[in-house]
Amino acid sequence: MRFIHTSDWHLGQTLHSAERGLEHQHFLDWLCTTLQEQKADALLIAGDIFDNANPSAASQKQFYRFLQQARNTLPELNIVIIAGNHDSPGRLEAPAPLLDVMGISIIGFVPRMADGSIDIARLVVPLRSAGEVVAWCLAIPFLRPGDVPRVETAVDPYMAGIARLYADAMQYALSLRQPGQAIIAMGHCHMVGGEISEDSERRIVIGGTEALSANIFDSNIAYAALGHLHMAQKVGKQEHLRYCGSPLPMSFAEVDYQHQVLCVDLSGEQVSQITPLHVPRAIELLRIPRQPAPLATVLAALTHLDLPVQTDASYHPFLEVRVRLDAPEPGLRASIEAALEGKPVRLAKIDTSFASKTRSEHSQTDIExxxxxxxxxxxxxxxxxxxxxxxxxxxxxxxxxxxxxxxxxxxx
Structure with missing residues (x-):
């Protein structure tokens, strides 16, 4: 079996007020083509589909059109989607009855039965190839304190509740698994040691807890498809515990990230190969200079900026200008815009910092x-x-x- 692992699309996101629908559409078109070229059996989307809990109608239309196109292209494609911390669980699950008919599983929140107990069965999704179950997916959305089992004796009830939920889902999957079937875990969380982009990833801190231990993943799990961190990375240097990262840079802090999706091949109960598939950028993000510099240096760099001619302004790169100042510069923006006049680029942000200074032990502003x-x-x-x-x-x-x-x- 082969599946594609992706996450953190953040449909509807703006970059300093600039709309990014065009970039997202390029990614979705590329992903649809990639699914076909790779002859994928499944698509796992590990949360943060939308950038906020109240996405625009255009963002939702973009999402559901992609799902329709993906299924039309590959009628047998398994699609499993979980909610991230940016998503509204209820809004994401609202069209679930229609999506079920299309063979799309979407888990926005932890389901409960009539007696209030967790419906573990709904968190374990079968993945099929040629009509036969070849793997089981633990589809665990972003977990809030009210979502997890209560472990009264634990020092950290929230962490213990998460571990209990994953363990319960794992035990249920093991009860269903037949020889040769793999178990995959999908979650949206921040794992210990994960590298975060401070400019764009919303920190998840609940009860003093931010990062989860990789110990929540049972040794029987063949692969963990994780979402939340925008940089593609392994967890604890373990090949089978992966963040695929976001498909496009969500801030200028992410311009050097290798944005990708992961193509994962299963052989029986184990992973046989993991292949990064790099996402082409429709619109470049530029930081000039790479490190903050004095205004004169910055203006010179902007004046000599040589960019390919692009007649369609909607494809002009976004630019962050990084200036180090010694004092306020009232005409800063005007000077920068003058240096950029006529160049095929969009000024998105001016990042100003001030030259480092030595402060006395007690600053003049430390007033009783x-x-x-x-x-x-x-x-x-x-x-x-x-x-x-x-x-x-x-x-x-x-x-x-x-x-x-x-x-x-x-x-x-």
Whole structure:
């Protein structure tokens, strides 16, 4: 059996207000073609389908059109989808009755039976090839405290509940498995040691717990298809525990990531091969310079920026400009835009930082609350300016500050 592991599409995401529907459509078209070329038997989507819990109608249409096209292209394709922490479990499961007819399994939340107990059976999905079950998939969505069994005696009930749920699902799968059938785990979580992109991945901290141990995966699991982290990586250097990563960079911090999906081949109960399939970028993300530099250096680099001519502006690269300043630069944006005039690029972000400075053990801004009332607003403003820029406040800045105070007092 061969399946494709993907996750973290974040349909509907914007990059500093720029829509990314075109990039996502290129990926979905590529994925549909790849499924056909690879003759895949299954597609596992490990959460964060959408970028937020209330996705736009356009994003939902894009998603469901892809599912339809994938099934039309490969009528026997198994598709299993779980919710991530960005997804709305209820919204994701709403069309489940229709998707079931198409042979698509979607697990948004942990299902409960009438007595309140967890319906483990619904979390274990059969994967078929030529009509025969060849593997079982533990489809575990992003877990919140109310989703997991309560383990009263545990030091960390949430962690213990997650481990119990995975163990219960594993035992159920083992009770169903016949010789030669593999067991695959699919989850959306942050594993211990996973490398995170601070600019785009929402940290998951519940009860002081952030990362899960790889010990939650039983030794009988042939492969763990994980979602949440955007950088493709192994968990604990174990070949069979994998994050496939996001299919496109979700922030400029991810421009160097090798975005991919994973093609996994099973031979009986074990994985025989894992092959990364790199996703082509429809639109480039540029960081200029690679590290923050003085404004004069940055402007020179932008002036000499040589990019391929692209007549369709919707394919122009997104640009982050990284500037290191010694003091405020009121005309910063205008200077950058002038340097970029006529170039086929879209300025998405100006990242400013200030030259490092040595701070005394007690900063000038460390003012006791009890003495704060002794200071006038101008005094506090000047202290803050001195602390940040290591120089006295310029007269024009003081004048602007006074005008701001006056306008506030006048009720303007």
């Amino acid at each position: 609350l009890a003495s704060l009332e002794k200071f006038q607003p101008e005094d506090i403003f000047q202290r803050l300016y001195q602390d940040k820029y290591q120089q006295a406040t310029p007269d024009n800045m003081l004048q602007a500050f006074h005008e701001l105070l006056l306008s506030r007092e006048d009720g303007l």
